[in-house]
Amino acid sequence: MNANNKIPEFYCLNPRKVKRTLIAAVLGALGPITWRRFPPMAFRSYPETRARAEVALAAASRPIKSRFAALLKRKLLELQYNGSRACFAARPGLTAVVWNGLNGSRRVFCDGAADAGSGQLFLSTVLCRDA
Secondary structure, rough: OOOOOOOOOOEEOOOOOHHHHHHHHHHHOOOOEEOOOOOOOOOOOOOHHHHHHHHHHHHOOOOOOOOOOHHHHHHHHOOOHHHHHHHHHHOOOOOEEEEEOOOOHHHHHHHHHHHHHOEEEEEOOOOOOOO
């Protein structure tokens, strides 16, 4: 939220074309949206960095079998958590917006926002079927 006029600001991570249109239609009237293709990255670490990356890595829908590949992915998630947390700490009025943010980069993006004291908004598609 902008401190001067209380208009919410949204920081949206990597939506596909159709989802981007839906997000813009829903949130666009409430406040400005900044679109990010990838989470920000930073080297400065926080006490929670390793744990947040481990949880995001463990929640992967397809577990990584190679120890080397898992190490690289964990380091990437740590850099993304650090960058996301620094970004949200610098701009406390932002709200993190993700589609299906339960694992990987989207998870550390929202964890960084939460640990910096910012809000998070998780969006998903609900499938309905006639009985």
